Amino acid sequence: MSVFRKLRQFYLPYKKDFIWSMIFLLVVTGITVVYPMILQLTIDDVIIGHRYELVPWMAIAFVGVMALKALSTFIQHYLADMFGIQAVRALRDALYEKLQRLPFSYYDNAKTGDLMSRLTSDVEGFRFFLAFGFSEALRFLIMVGASFCVMLYYSPKLTFVTVAALPFLAVVVYQFDRNVHPAFRRVRQSFGKLNTKVQENISGIYTVKALSKEAAEMERFNEKNGNLKTSQLATSELWAKYFPLMEAIGNICVVLLLAYGGYLVTHEKLQPGELVAFYSLTWYILGPIMQLGFTINMFSQAKASGERLLEILEAKETIRDENVDHTTPHIRGEVEFRNVTLYYRADAPPALQNVSFYAYPGKTIGIIGATGSGKSSITHLISRFYERSDGEILIDGRPIEQYSLKTLRSNVGVVFQETFLFSSTIQSNIAYGRPDATMEEIVDAAKRAGAHDFIMELPDGYDTVLGERGLGLSGGQKQRIAIARAICKNPSILILDDATSAVDMETELRIQSALRDVMKGKTTFIIAHRISSLKHADEILVVEQGRIVERGTHDELLRQNGLYKRIYDIQYQDRATVLQGEAR
Numbered sequence: 355m356s357v358f359r360k361l362r363q364f365y366l367p368y369k370k371d372f373i374w375s376m377i378f379l380l381v382v383t384g385i386t387v388v389y390p391m392i393l394q395l396t397i398d399d400v401i402i403g404h405r406y407e408l409v410p411w412m413a414i415a416f417v418g419v420m421a422l423k424a425l426s427t428f429i430q431h432y433l434a435d436m437f438g439i440q441a442v443r444a445l446r447d448a449l450y451e452k453l454q455r456l457p458f459s460y461y462d463n464a465k466t467g468d469l470m471s472r473l474t475s476d477v478e479g480f481r482f483f484l485a486f487g488f489s490e491a492l493r494f495l496i497m498v499g500a501s502f503c504v505m506l507y508y509s510p511k512l513t514f515v516t517v518a519a520l521p522f523l524a525v526v527v528y529q530f531d532r533n534v535h536p537a538f539r540r541v542r543q544s545f546g547k548l549n550t551k552v553q554e555n556i557s558g559i560y561t562v563k564a565l566s567k568e569a570a571e572m573e574r575f576n577e578k579n580g581n582l583k584t585s586q587l588a589t590s591e592l593w594a595k596y597f598p599l600m601e602a603i604g605n606i607c608v609v610l611l612l613a614y615g616g617y618l619v620t621h622e623k624l625q626p627g628e629l630v631a632f633y634s635l636t637w638y639i640l641g642p643i644m645q646l647g648f649t650i651n652m653f654s655q656a657k658a659s660g661e662r663l664l665e666i667l668e669a670k671e672t673i674r675d676e677n678v679d680h681t682t683p684h685i686r687g688e689v690e691f692r693n694v695t696l697y698y699r700a701d702a703p704p705a706l707q708n709v710s711f712y713a714y715p716g717k718t719i720g721i722i723g724a725t726g727s728g729k730s731s732i733t734h735l736i737s738r739f740y741e742r743s744d745g746e747i748l749i750d751g752r753p754i755e756q757y758s759l760k761t762l763r764s765n766v767g768v769v770f771q772e773t774f775l776f777s778s779t780i781q782s783n784i785a786y787g788r789p790d791a792t793m794e795e796i797v798d799a800a801k802r803a804g805a806h807d808f809i810m811e812l813p814d815g816y817d818t819v820l821g822e823r824g825l826g827l828s829g830g831q832k833q834r835i836a837i838a839r840a841i842c843k844n845p846s847i848l849i850l851d852d853a854t855s856a857v858d859m860e861t862e863l864r865i866q867s868a869l870r871d872v873m874k875g876k877t878t879f880i881i882a883h884r885i886s887s888l889k890h891a892d893e894i895l896v897v898e899q900g901r902i903v904e905r906g907t908h909d910e911l912l913r914q915n916g917l918y919k920r921i922y923d924i925q926y927q928d929r930a931t932v933l934q935g936e937a938r
């Protein structure tokens with residue numbers, strides 16, 4: 355129950371709809387129980403009592419009662435649905451908002467397919483329970499309770515004979531529920547695995563085709579599809595096995611009712627109409643009990659879904675705005691690291707160790723080093739994508755934590771190693787960080803990023819709609835649009851994380867000289883593997899195993915004759931000669 359209590363903030367605001375729907379449910383259930391009573395009156399008082407003049411009135415009353423039932427059913431369903439739909443809308447909003455706030459570290463371990471299924475099928479499961487489960491549970495109680503009372507009123511003895519088989523039915527329902535719940539869980543798991551397979555296959559279709567793994571992929575899909583079939587068949591088998599059994603027990607109840615009830619009627623201890631009413635009422639008790647398994651199952655599925663949703667809602671936001679200064683929306687771009695250490699995981703070696711450097715506004719800092727040496731980690735900390743484990747990071751002389759995340763990130767422009775473009779127009783992709791940018795500013799950013807010319811060659815220019823993840827553009831074109839997006843934001847600190855790796859050297863040079871112009875008085879970090887990409891930087895940091903091992907300008911570093919010089923030799927001299935020299 356605690357799951358439903360924890361999620362109450364989402365459905366309690368709509369309790370009015372729920373209460374009204376329950377009131378109409380009472381009306382509907384009440385009428386349903388009254389129906390056999392009208393039948394009894396018609397048979398016993400009108401037909402057997404030969405009072406045929408009452409038939410039209412009974413018919414009118416019957417139609418009136420049925421019309422009221424139809425109207426009440428409509429209102430009850432509508433309001434119950436409204437309750438569920440409004441509640442999960444608020445829930446979905448909260449989940450989405452939470453996903454926007456969760457730190458990078460959360461996404462390091464999250465699976466896209468799994469998150470998607472939580473936001474769709476788990477939310478739907480919860481909605482279904484809110485809209486139908488609650489009312490089904492209440493309907494069960496009212497229907498069984500009211501029918502039982504009416505039956506007792508007619509004949510206590512017949513009531514007990516009829517319900518004698520109910521404990522057996524209850525045992526079967528209990529057994530069914532015990533088996534069907536894990537079976538349903540297996541279906542959901544198989545379905546989740548199948549979904550993840552499809553999602554991964556579509557995302558990685560280039561790799562699949564490039565490695566010619568279509569047949570192997572089909573085989574794996576077939577296996578997952580087969581698992582889903584098996585688990586679905588197992589569930590069907592359970593339904594097929596238990597339902598006839600439940601119905602048989604129900605029919606035993608009816609046989610007992612007809613045998614003993616018939617005996618009572620023939621001995622004039624019961625009216626024929628009362629027996630007919632009994633017959634209907636018995637099914638009003640049996641039906642909901644048979645359905646109980648389904649209702650319990652809906653409840654446990656909603657509980658499982660609610661737990662999965664709470665896992666997101668209660669996930670820790672390790673990076674939060676606390677005691678921040680909202681009065682400084684602008685940052686000049688001075689960045690200082692003092693003995694910064696970063697552990698991504700406690701059980702792994704640090705990604706950065708005692709990193710210190712100082713960047714004046716307007717300067718360009720180059721960062722170079724082997725893959726995995728910690729270059730990106732340095733820039734992750736400047737945007738506070740991750741929290742440093744030790745040391746101090748100062749921006750404009752103040753600890754980074756004093757800035758709100760919004761202030762910080764709106765002043766930092768990052769172009770990542772992997773470019774992500776949205777499936778919208780080129781124009782809106784460039785203006786993503788600053789939706790109020792004018793067309794002139796967008797074009798200017800594109801020109802500086804070396805993207806304008808190829809954009810103009812596209813049939814729809816800036817209005818060209820890109821495919822998912824920028825499909826339809828070359829790697830270098832995507833990178834240039836991403837750079838334009840960062841420039842358009844007019845950041846005080848610009849981070850290019852291997853952002854020109856897919857661009858030819860000449861274009862890269864043009865982009866960099868255009869950047870010098872826009873980044874005047876601001877700070878630029880360039881991470882690159884190519885020395886040509888950062889040799890003009892004011893200071894180059896050489897990183898090895900999380901430490902800065904050399905620093906200086908290009909010329910200074912060459913003179914130091916260390917790691918940087920070695921990278922330079924490999925890139926600019928005959929590779930074979932360098933490696934041979936190493937081997938000796």
Ligand SMILES: Nc1ncnc2c1ncn2[C@@H]1O[C@H](COP(=O)(O)OP(=O)(O)OP(=O)(O)O)[C@@H](O)[C@H]1O
Pocket residue numbers: 462698699705723724725726727728729730731732771
């Ligand atoms: N999110 C993360 N969770 C755990 N470990 C990480 C994470 N990101 C990076 N690492 C580890 O931290 C170390 C430094 O990674 P980083 O991405 O900073 O290297 P890099 O120098 O930018 O590499 P590359 O040139 O390949 O991009 C690596 O050992 C990497 O495996």
